[in-house]
Amino acid sequence: MIIKSFVKSFGFYKISILLLVICAVWIGQRYVRPYFNLQFSTYNYQYPAPGEDFIVGIEPHTDVIPEFVLNIIKLAFYDRSVVVDHLRAPHLLIRDKNARRGELLKCQRWNAPYITFSGESSTMDRKNYRRNAPPIVEFVSSTPQKIRELYFPFVVWDYKPFVRHKEGNKQRKFLAYIHSNCVPQREKLFAILKERNVEAEGLGKCSRTNDETVIPSRSVGWRSLDEVYANYNFGMAMENKQHPGYITEKIMCVFRGGAIPIYWGDSATVKKYFNDKAFIDVGAFKTLEDAADYIIAISQNETEIKRMQNESIFKDGKEPELFKVSRDPNHPLLKEAARFLRSAYFKAIVNDSAPPMSRDIDFE
Known part of the structure; x- marks a missing residue:
């Protein structure tokens, strides 16, 4: 009865419009907000001066990032000392696709470019993007669907050569x-x-x-x-x-x-x-x-x-080249990814102090 009287007094058309507005706001908050903010906000700070640390933050702080990702970051910002530090303002953030949403919502303190990684078949859901913008690079474990995605399947993340087990129970x-x-x-x-x-x-x-x-x-x-x-x-x-x-x-x-x-x-x-x-x-x-x-x-x-x-x-x-990235910090595939990351990073920030010629990397 209460619902019927409310609809009668307020009008079905007005209620429909109100519900549409609520849905639009909800969708915007969860999915559109990062892209909207990207158009009206920037990462306005200085690239660290020579001799200063390049600070990397991890969200949430308890996460362990894949070693190959850290090696890519070190290669990308070879002209600075890369340090993982949760107390100082970061120059780059790393966000885990599998982190719980409740944990990620607490990690909005810093405004910095960020990258994500996923060991699953799917990439990070848009509702888990940082509020300021979408990620500049995503490390994915399935065939890339976006320009910013770099493919490193989960099977190679921690691969090390081995000899197949020949013993065990002789009567298997x-x-x-x-x-x-x-x-x-x-x-x-x-x-x-x-x-x-x-x-x-x-x-x-x-x-x-x-x-x-x-x-x-x-x-x-x-x-x-x-x-x-x-x-x-x-x-x-x-x-x-x-x-x-x-x-x-x-x-x-x-x-x-x-x-x-x-x-x-x-x-x-x-x-x-x-x-x-x-x-x-x-x-x-x-x-x-x-x-x-x-x-x-x-x-x-x-x-x-x-x-x-x-x-x-x-x-x-023959062992595929992709399977060597977890134990060769200077592997050509990591260097290629580092070039991509560095380019994406400098496109995302303004007022950086890095000379234009150093935005690309010559590893030779």
């Missing part, structure tokens, strides 16, 4: 499924395989069948799964979605343990870097049932299992 079991995000594709394929081979074991939070095997916490690091996969012939390495360019550490975890990865994700990208004779690509089959049939057939062929386990993990037996 069939298959290990270690996932905490119960994506339908993963769950359905595991259910099919479990139905056809009782030795398929769920060791994570999803479809758990084995309470005896203790899986190390994610905080310990994904390399801690080596000893687990070393006791199985196959390991499910299925991404949470099929997204162009998106490859995580999952396939590498299985390879490290000496098992054969059962992969699902972006088939084109994974085959660009990895040897397709060393893993099983679920995406190459018309149905999950067809993929399961093939996996079961391989599992019954000891010669084929050994062949696949002894294959080089990388395409053409």
Whole structure:
């Protein structure tokens, strides 16, 4: 009754307009505001003088940034001493895509250009942009969609060469499924395989069948799964979605343990870097049932299992250049990204004291 009397007295048309205005304000606050502010505000301060520190801030402060990102920043601002400091006003901010919105809303104290990074298939949501402007550069783990995006898939962030695990249980079991995000594709394929081979074991939070095997916490690091996969012939390495360019550490975890990865994700990208004779690509089959049939057939062929386990993990037996960025701070791909970042940075600020000729970098 109250609502009806309110509508009758105020008028349906006026209420509709009011609701539209409220929605527009809400959308503007969450999505449009950074772009609006970009047109009417600037980063008005001096580039640090020679000998002064170039201050980098991290949002939130508790985050750990990927080493390759920090190396890119050091290369980009090679003419200054790059220092991570949360107490002094920063010249550049780094914002984590996965940080909670509540934490990010507290990080509006400084007005400085910022970059973001994401290890997921998606980039930072616009509602999590800083209020002053969108980021000048975004480090992404999937195929770039915007000019300001630079591609470094999550699988390379902390990659180090390794020798595949050859020991473990000599009589390896069939298959290990270690996932905490119960994506339908993963769950359905595991259910099919479990139905056809009782030795398929769920060791994570999803479809758990084995309470005896203790899986190390994610905080310990994904390399801690080596000893687990070393006791199985196959390991499910299925991404949470099929997204162009998106490859995580999952396939590498299985390879490290000496098992054969059962992969699902972006088939084109994974085959660009990895040897397709060393893993099983679920995406190459018309149905999950067809993929399961093939996996079961391989599992019954000891010669084929050994062949696949002894294959080089990388395409053409060579480590791709992209996989070297985490351990070579002067890698050409990092230098290329540094040039891009430096250019974007000086386009974003005004009244900087850096001579125009030094806005580009000559690493030679």
